[in-house]
Amino acid sequence: MLLTLLSFVGFTVLVAVISYLATRKTNENSSDGYFLGGRSLTAGVIAGSLLLTNLSTEQLIGLNSDAYTDGLSVMAWETLAAIAIVITAIFLLPRYLKGGLTTVPQFLAERFDVTTKTITSGLFLTGYVVVLLPVILYSGSVAISGMFNVPENLGISHTASIWLCVWGIGIIGGIYAVFGGLKAVVVSDSINAIGLLIGGILIPVFGLMYIGDGSIMDGLSILTTQNPEKFNSMGAKTDSVPFSTIFTGMMLVNLFYWGTNQQIIQRALGAKNLAEGQKGLLLASFIKILGPLILVLPGIIAFHIFEGKIDSSSAYPLLVGKVLPDYLVGFFAAVLFGAILSSFNSVLNSSVTLFGLDIYKQHINPEASETKVVKNGKIFGIILALAAMFIAPFIANAGSLFGYLQEVNGIYSIPIFSVIIIGFLTKRVPAIAAKVGIISGSLLYIISQFLMKPYFVDSAFEKAKAAGVTDVDALAIIEADAYPHFLHVMAILCVVNALIMLAIGKIKPRETAFVQKYTEQVEIKPYKYVNQIGIMVCLIVVAIYVYFAN
Numbered sequence: 001m002l003l004t005l006l007s008f009v010g011f012t013v014l015v016a017v018i019s020y021l022a023t024r025k026t027n028e029n030s031s032d033g034y035f036l037g038g039r040s041l042t043a044g045v046i047a048g049s050l051l052l053t054n055l056s057t058e059q060l061i062g063l064n065s066d067a068y069t070d071g072l073s074v075m076a077w078e079t080l081a082a083i084a085i086v087i088t089a090i091f092l093l094p095r096y097l098k099g100g101l102t103t104v105p106q107f108l109a110e111r112f113d114v115t116t117k118t119i120t121s122g123l124f125l126t127g128y129v130v131v132l133l134p135v136i137l138y139s140g141s142v143a144i145s146g147m148f149n150v151p152e153n154l155g156i157s158h159t160a161s162i163w164l165c166v167w168g169i170g171i172i173g174g175i176y177a178v179f180g181g182l183k184a185v186v187v188s189d190s191i192n193a194i195g196l197l198i199g200g201i202l203i204p205v206f207g208l209m210y211i212g213d214g215s216i217m218d219g220l221s222i223l224t225t226q227n228p229e230k231f232n233s234m235g236a237k238t239d240s241v242p243f244s245t246i247f248t249g250m251m252l253v254n255l256f257y258w259g260t261n262q263q264i265i266q267r268a269l270g271a272k273n274l275a276e277g278q279k280g281l282l283l284a285s286f287i288k289i290l291g292p293l294i295l296v297l298p299g300i301i302a303f304h305i306f307e308g309k310i311d312s313s314s315a316y317p318l319l320v321g322k323v324l325p326d327y328l329v330g331f332f333a334a335v336l337f338g339a340i341l342s343s344f345n346s347v348l349n350s351s352v353t354l355f356g357l358d359i360y361k362q363h364i365n366p367e368a369s370e371t372k373v374v375k376n377g378k379i380f381g382i383i384l385a386l387a388a389m390f391i392a393p394f395i396a397n398a399g400s401l402f403g404y405l406q407e408v409n410g411i412y413s414i415p416i417f418s419v420i421i422i423g424f425l426t427k428r429v430p431a432i433a434a435k436v437g438i439i440s441g442s443l444l445y446i447i448s449q450f451l452m453k454p455y456f457v458d459s460a461f462e463k464a465k466a467a468g469v470t471d472v473d474a475l476a477i478i479e480a481d482a483y484p485h486f487l488h489v490m491a492i493l494c495v496v497n498a499l500i501m502l503a504i505g506k507i508k509p510r511e512t513a514f515v516q517k518y519t520e521q522v523e524i525k526p527y528k529y530v531n532q533i534g535i536m537v538c539l540i541v542v543a544i545y546v547y548f549a550n
Helices: 002-023 031-039 043-054 057-070 072-098 104-111 114-147 150-154 158-211 216-226 243-247 249-259 262-269 274-289 291-295 297-305 312-323 326-364 370-398 401-425 431-466 472-482 486-507 530-548
Strands: none
Touching (some): 057 072, 057 291, 057 297, 072 104, 072 262, 072 274, 072 291, 072 530, 104 114, 104 401, 114 150, 114 158, 114 401, 114 431, 150 158, 158 291, 158 312, 158 326, 158 370, 216 297, 249 401, 249 486, 262 274, 291 297, 297 312, 312 326, 326 370, 401 431, 401 486, 431 472, 431 486
């Protein structure tokens, strides 16, 4: 325990000191310096920050839990992300940097109107404080509490330990994000990314050695031979990711997350130029292909070692304790803590940016100086962090963390994504169409998933019960057939949203066509190999699916 604590504290302090030194030359009182790190981020920093922002306990525990149950089919969350990042690099980033954008909603103000931007920023902020920030804090607290055995060592209840860890993570993360700005976040992300990639890969390595009695290759051979059903990229309809969904909502969710989500895209918006931003995204896409080694393979290893007899949500933590040598537990705890902080910092910094530029500067005090905008953004960040810390412990009642996060995010992700894409692809669709699209998309999704789905699923179960059906597998099929998968629903509603906006644009188009102006804030000459490397990444993803298809 002493070694674990020393590694934990030492690594955390080291990252904090380096982050502080890196931000000393950045003018944190200017909006460009604070929100975008002075538009000076390089490819390596962008890639590292992007990857670690995406890697946290809700991913490590949640996705490995799904892999424990369903196998390799859940890798779609990772492998398709590589394609989404390529599309972002080639199609979206040039347009963002051409307009000198600081936030994604800022584009909506230029393309449609300020009200559209405000509604979108409000949706982002609501989703962050109600869903994303509390899930990150709760899942991180469960991991830290378990690794340090906080209840037993401090003599407190499990619930009390969760509250203690939530506030500890929230306070430290808040200091990073609110007072350091984007550059502090991405520098700490980049350092932690190296540690997390090393630590994350060590888990399957030691897991395979455990299975193979010291041999990685023997372990892999035993794992694939004795569990062939777990190595099928074609997810069944009862899996959490049916194969058909990768052609519908799965790709849309990834495009939203990697291409339009302020939490993620803000790193690329801080690039020193377009070429550097594209190189950072392409590097991230390459590494993302390796994501299943960290986020999927350990779950399958846990299924083999524990013979499928444990609760899936406990698979990853129990595997770590089972296969990792004691001298590495401290290091892994430190980098895992860094991953938790990274995700929390990133979301909080994005929230501060959205509020400061899109709400405070736009509506509350248009005449405010940059110093005052940053100051009030920091105050809002503190309030937001406190709200998330109060909400987080109650996430324990939400069921599956990963499922809760993905499904609830659909309330705002698909409406916003559809409006942004229509904004880029058309020139005369008016502002009223965007507002209708955002509101109708959110309402239709809420009606579908929280009213219609429970009704149809409950009705199907009642009929099955009346017919005497009790087999678990048969009931799973009945549930899958009762209502479309939420990823299919997202795709359907995205198309409906687009058609609604196009219809309004046909009936009442803008008086003048929209033309995006080049602000000349950054150089937008593209990376000369962006298309070739992008195609290569996409072909590798397709090859992986073909190889593992059964």
